[in-house]
Amino acid sequence: MRLRQVALAVVVLSIGFWSAAAHVRAQAADPLTGTWTLDVARSTFSPGPPPKSLTLTFEDTADGVKNQSDVVTPDGQTVHQEFIAKPDGKDYPVVGSSIDAVALTRKGNMRTRVDKRAGKIVMNYEGVVSADGKTFTVQQKGTNAQGQAVSNTVVFVKKM
Numbered sequence: 001m002r003l004r005q006v007a008l009a010v011v012v013l014s015i016g017f018w019s020a021a022a023h024v025r026a027q028a029a030d031p032l033t034g035t036w037t038l039d040v041a042r043s044t045f046s047p048g049p050p051p052k053s054l055t056l057t058f059e060d061t062a063d064g065v066k067n068q069s070d071v072v073t074p075d076g077q078t079v080h081q082e083f084i085a086k087p088d089g090k091d092y093p094v095v096g097s098s099i100d101a102v103a104l105t106r107k108g109n110m111r112t113r114v115d116k117r118a119g120k121i122v123m124n125y126e127g128v129v130s131a132d133g134k135t136f137t138v139q140q141k142g143t144n145a146q147g148q149a150v151s152n153t154v155v156f157v158k159k160m
Contacts, residue, residue: 086104
């Protein structure tokens with residue numbers, strides 16, 4: 001009888017723990033997770049012109065945040081870039097880009113990203129997810145692949 005009570009208590013505690021853990025994970029869901037599209041009208045690009053389209057997708061994985069970006073450049077070329085990185089400030093490799101690595105950090109709804117080429121920082125991003133979770137605004141500063149200074153404010157809208 002005592003063994004049955006202990007076993008039942010363990011089951012109840014396990015269910016309670018996993019339910020609480022699931023609840024905490026649901027509450028702590030990253031507001032950046034999902035698909036975001038460029039709002040050209042609310043963005044500024046220096047130098048211009050802006051891309052025809054830009055879609056970002058963020059997905060939480062066991063290895064970190066998976067980011068994919070799909071761009072249609074002003075001249076109609078398509079570019080796909082992706083990486084998986086943890087927001088720990090360490091360098092992670094990038095596929096499909098002129099950069100070699102990214103380093104991410106996160107504090108609340110503020111995100112930073114540093115792009116590197118051959119170990120040298122070429123671009124900095126500071127992004128904020130709005131309180132309502134509907135917009136993601138990124139300040140981008142650095143040097144593009146053509147060696148031009150870049151200073152952009154890029155606004156994304158979350159696809160629901």
